[in-house]
Amino acid sequence: MKKSEGLQAIEKPLASLPHAIGKHILEHIQKLTHYEPVIGIMGKTGSGKSSLCNALFQGEVTPVSDVNACTRGALRLRLSSGEHSLILVDLPGVGESEQRDSEYESLYRKVLPDLDLILWVIKADDRAFSVDERFYRDIIGAHRGKILFVVNQADKIEPCDEWDGASQKPSPLQKINLSHKLRDIRSRFSPNNPVCAISAKHEWGLVQMVDNLMRALPAIASSPFQTQLNDNLRSHSVKESARTDFGKSVGGVLDKAAMLPFIPEAVRALILCVRDSVVSVARAIWDFFF
Incomplete structure (x- = not known):
C-alpha cells in the first residue's frame, strides 16, 4: 500500500460526511503525516x-x-x-x-x-x-x-x-x-x-x-520523530507508542472538526459516529505513513 492508498483507506469511513467536511478532515490528517518535530x-x-x-x-x-x-x-x-x-x-x-x-x-x-x-x-x-x-x-x-x-x-x-x-x-x-x-x-x-x-x-x-x-513528546510529534532514530532504537514499543499517538492525533482532528461553530448538529453527530472507525483505520495503516 502506498501513502496515497493509505489516505484513500481513511477516506472511506469519511464518505458519509458532506464532501467539504470530509475533505477538511482528510487534509488535516494528511498534515499530521508531514509534521516536522x-x-x-x-x-x-x-x-x-x-x-x-x-x-x-x-x-x-x-x-x-x-x-x-x-x-x-x-x-x-x-x-x-x-x-x-x-x-x-x-x-x-x-x-x-x-x-x-x-x-x-x-x-x-x-x-x-x-x-x-x-x-x-x-x-x-x-x-x-x-x-x-x-x-x-x-x-x-x-x-x-x-x-x-x-x-x-x-x-x-x-x-x-x-x-x-x-x-x-x-x-x-x-x-x-x-x-x-x-x-x-x-x-x-x-x-x-x-x-x-x-x-x-x-x-x-x-x-x-x-x-x-x-x-x-506531543502526540503529533512522536511518529515522525521515531523515523529519524537509528534502527536499533526503533523498537516494537517505540513504534506502538507512536502508532497510539497517531491515533490520538487523528481522533483530535475529528473532535476539532465536530466543534467547528458552523457545523450543523446532524453533521456533528455523523462526525462523532465515524470517529472511532477513522482512528482504527489510521492506526492499522500507520506503517505506510511512517
Missing part, C-alpha cells in the same frame, strides 16, 4: 550533546538558515531520512558565563514556544547546579513539561575505573551513585518527566531513554 538539545560544554545525537539519530544532516537575528546562538539542523525529517536546535548551555547567560535568557524565551521537547544534557560528574536551577525556575517556567533531563557519561561517575567494559554497563557501585545523582536532580528540579541516565559513548541506557522520550 522541533527538538531542542542543551547542555554545558563537554556534556556530550554531539555524542548523544550521533547515538540517537540516522539520516542526512543539513544546516537550516535562520534569518531571525533573535535566534542567534541557536544552531538549527535538519535531520532527514526517507520522506520525513526533524529540526534539531542546538541551544547553548547556561552557567558558564554570566554575561552570556543574560543573552541566552532572551534566546530561550523566544525559542521555547516552538520546541516540542528539550533534551537537557547533564554530565554525570557535574555538581554545579545553582545557575541551572534558577534558569529552570525563571526561564523555562511554564515549559517544564518539555524538558527531559539526560544524565550523560554514566561511565565517568565514580568509581569510574569500575565501568564494566566487557558488557558496557556500570558496576553495582556506579549504579548506586547514579541513582543518587538522579535523585538529586529530581529533588532540585521536580521535573515533569523521568530523569534518564545514559552513556552515549557506550550506548548504555539509550533504549530506556528513548521510551521516556517518546512518552514526553
